[in-house]
Amino acid sequence: xxxxxxxxxxxxxxxxxxxRRNQQALLDAAAAVFVTSGVEAPVRDIAAEAGVxxxxxxxxxxxxxxxxxxxxxxxxxxxxxxxPALLAAGPTPHAALARWADLFVDFLVTKHGLAAAxxxxxxxxxxxxxxxxxxxxxxxxxLLDAAAAxxxxRPGIDAYQLMRGIGNLCIGAxxxxxxxxxxxxxxxxxxxxxxx
Numbered sequence: 001x002x003x004x005x006x007x008x009x010x011x012x013x014x015x016x017x018x019x020r021r022n023q024q025a026l027l028d029a030a031a032a033v034f035v036t037s038g039v040e041a042p043v044r045d046i047a048a049e050a051g052v053x054x055x056x057x058x059x060x061x062x063x064x065x066x067x068x069x070x071x072x073x074x075x076x077x078x079x080x081x082x083x084p085a086l087l088a089a090g091p092t093p094h095a096a097l098a099r100w101a102d103l104f105v106d107f108l109v110t111k112h113g114l115a116a117a118x119x120x121x122x123x124x125x126x127x128x129x130x131x132x133x134x135x136x137x138x139x140x141x142x143l144l145d146a147a148a149a150x151x152x153x154r155p156g157i158d159a160y161q162l163m164r165g166i167g168n169l170c171i172g173a174x175x176x177x178x179x180x181x182x183x184x185x186x187x188x189x190x191x192x193x194x195x196x
Contacts, residue, residue: 023060026050027074030057030067035109038174039068072128075107076135083139093146094153098189100143101166104136105182108170136163153192162192 029050061067086096140159173181
């Protein structure tokens with residue numbers, strides 16, 4: 001291949017990389033706006049947070065449901081990738097589990113309103129829920145197993161039950177300023193410690 005072919009190829013890869021990075025920035029901005037304003041937040045607020053025009057949002061995500069689903073998948077992926085990174089960074093597996101639970105709470109806050117945004121597409125919602133379980137259950141299991149192996153928490157804690165419990169503690173938190181779901185989740189994770 002000649003130099004011009006290599007330049008054209010690297011230019012195309014660079015553009016694809018830039019496009020992916022821009023889309024990630026849009027998803028991060030949308031997630032931040034959804035956390036503070038819910039999934040029905042105006043698209044102009046998301047565009048302002050991302051530093052782009054409204055048309056750019058619609059070019060990537062023609063409908064609100066597509067945007068919500070993309071944010072949801074993006075948050076699942078970020079939460080899944082964070083688990084092993086937190087475990088590697090330490091200082092202990094229990095500390096990594098506690099930090100991951102905190103990120104999971106952030107994710108669950110973003111998730112509120114998803115069902116309403118997708119009510120016409122139950123098959124799509126089911127597919128997304130399966131993706132959620134497939135990506136996050138193994139990560140939570142890895143964190144629990146690591147903390148149990150070091151004796152920090154009691155063995156045999158089921159990842160699904162823990163994630164379900166955290167989810168239940170987050171229900172309605174956005175509607176009651178006196179309720180602090182994050183504090184209760186912190187207490188729940190602290191309560192996993194082995195009493196011996």
